[in-house]
Amino acid sequence: MTAQEAVHDDSAVEPDPKRWLALGVIALAQLMIILDASIVNIALPAAQKDLGISSTDRQWVVTAYTLAFGGLLLLGGRIADYTGRKRTFIIGLLGFAAASALGGLAQNGGMLFGARALQGAFGALMAPAALALITTTFTAPKERARAFGVFGAIAGGGAAIGLILGGVLTEYASWRWCLLVNIPVALIAAGFAIPLVRESRAQGDRRYDIPGAVLVTAGLVLLVYGFTEAGKPVVNAQGQPTGTVGWTDPVTVTCLALAAILLAAFVIWEQRTTSPLLPLRVVLDANRGGSYLVFLLLGAGLLGMFLFLSYYFQQQLGYSPLKAGFAFLPFSAGIIVTAGVASQLLPKFGPRPLMLIGLSLATIGMLWLTRIGLEPSYLKHILPSEILMSCGVALVFIPAASTALIGVRDHDAGVASAVLNAGQQVGGSLGTGLLNSVFFTVSTAFAASHVSSISDPTVLSNSAAIHGYHVTFFISAMLFVTALIVTAVFIQAHKEDLPVEPAMAAA
Numbered sequence: 001m002t003a004q005e006a007v008h009d010d011s012a013v014e015p016d017p018k019r020w021l022a023l024g025v026i027a028l029a030q031l032m033i034i035l036d037a038s039i040v041n042i043a044l045p046a047a048q049k050d051l052g053i054s055s056t057d058r059q060w061v062v063t064a065y066t067l068a069f070g071g072l073l074l075l076g077g078r079i080a081d082y083t084g085r086k087r088t089f090i091i092g093l094l095g096f097a098a099a100s101a102l103g104g105l106a107q108n109g110g111m112l113f114g115a116r117a118l119q120g121a122f123g124a125l126m127a128p129a130a131l132a133l134i135t136t137t138f139t140a141p142k143e144r145a146r147a148f149g150v151f152g153a154i155a156g157g158g159a160a161i162g163l164i165l166g167g168v169l170t171e172y173a174s175w176r177w178c179l180l181v182n183i184p185v186a187l188i189a190a191g192f193a194i195p196l197v198r199e200s201r202a203q204g205d206r207r208y209d210i211p212g213a214v215l216v217t218a219g220l221v222l223l224v225y226g227f228t229e230a231g232k233p234v235v236n237a238q239g240q241p242t243g244t245v246g247w248t249d250p251v252t253v254t255c256l257a258l259a260a261i262l263l264a265a266f267v268i269w270e271q272r273t274t275s276p277l278l279p280l281r282v283v284l285d286a287n288r289g290g291s292y293l294v295f296l297l298l299g300a301g302l303l304g305m306f307l308f309l310s311y312y313f314q315q316q317l318g319y320s321p322l323k324a325g326f327a328f329l330p331f332s333a334g335i336i337v338t339a340g341v342a343s344q345l346l347p348k349f350g351p352r353p354l355m356l357i358g359l360s361l362a363t364i365g366m367l368w369l370t371r372i373g374l375e376p377s378y379l380k381h382i383l384p385s386e387i388l389m390s391c392g393v394a395l396v397f398i399p400a401a402s403t404a405l406i407g408v409r410d411h412d413a414g415v416a417s418a419v420l421n422a423g424q425q426v427g428g429s430l431g432t433g434l435l436n437s438v439f440f441t442v443s444t445a446f447a448a449s450h451v452s453s454i455s456d457p458t459v460l461s462n463s464a465a466i467h468g469y470h471v472t473f474f475i476s477a478m479l480f481v482t483a484l485i486v487t488a489v490f491i492q493a494h495k496e497d498l499p500v501e502p503a504m505a506a507a
Helices: 019-051 060-083 085-104 109-137 141-172 182-196 210-230 250-272 280-284 286-316 321-327 329-349 351-371 378-403 410-450 457-490
Strands: 233-235 241-244
Touching (some): 019 085, 019 141, 060 085, 060 109, 060 210, 085 182, 141 329, 210 250, 280 410, 286 321, 286 410, 321 329, 329 378, 351 457
16 A cells, blocks of 8 residues: 555544644655755765775765665655554654764765665655655645645755755865764654654555565666776776776676676566565556656766766866855756746646756756866856756656656555656666766776876876766766657657646655
């Protein structure tokens, strides 16, 4: 049974008198999840330097979180439904606080990666429980729509707050406080959740698909690790990079082959088990499957963009962490403003036209980034790119969240929403791993081929990095073009087909 079905449970018949206070608690937890996805991007250069993390491994600070979050999100939703949403929500908050403490006290890269993975795992418990609690707490359609509006505003504005807060904490305190700040927030939210949030759980079959969760998570981890391994630099006796491990390296090939086997086994298992983690009927519909694939491709390109722009701002342009955080603000503002416009246009024009226009704008914006150089170019290149991409992305996310629920049965509504979130997180993990590998492959090759013509090591390093950024931004743009093709082929829904209550993306 899903969160939507629980509306009919006995515990949710009468309106909760403390429902608006409960919404405040749930929104606070959601804000923390959103903050943690963006706050680390600004802190990453400082954390990398402090802990001695290699440039090829730095992306695991991001991907460890998104992989665990996306890979365990479906299982987390099932646990919340069956164990109790309030109980799961509080456990997620306390676990998130503990994982944040571990990360804030990390003494090496491995400890930080592990803490980030734990954050993602507990976030995968918290996020679906939060969505389900809103559904079960607000039984009147108008109130529920208003509650989801608050929830969506938090999701939209949280990223901007995270970027600025990450800059403030990194510059004036330490990158460690970007993680430690979660502890008081989580403990306050958990403390207020006990008296204010009402418990609810699903009835009926309560079996968990543990084999499915293990297969899909292990397969995704091996896939990202294979991407990362291919981009590891090979150095000579003088410590200078001469190339990268490459895609034909035995370790790379083995990881990618095992990933393919495990993911194929996951699909076969889901077809045969009686309690699937992911009922394949949810993703095999053209409109729904297309929406999930679009979210995955967008997540892949966007997360890579945030990672590389953060390094470009701070390492090539010399921005402080705070200035780098503010440099991303137009992107967040563009999403917030355009999301409101998109929600008004969607009932009039339907999803397909908005998504095609949005993906076209996002592609142009990403291609614009391939013009950046060593000279300050924020107003000329970065700002126009952020505005185009943010407006485009908002025109995609709002319609795609609705098409993800077209024709889905009530029993599968919660799973359909969770797949949407998981697709974006998993896409971000795979995209970051792939783009990080490509970046080091092409930048190392550039440095090796220009070492005789560029005598200044600093200029050579920065020029190689700029070349790497250009290539990765171009590939990100091609991911957006692929999403454009997917939309044109698979998204055929009309405005009359849209569900009354669109899916909520918690990413």
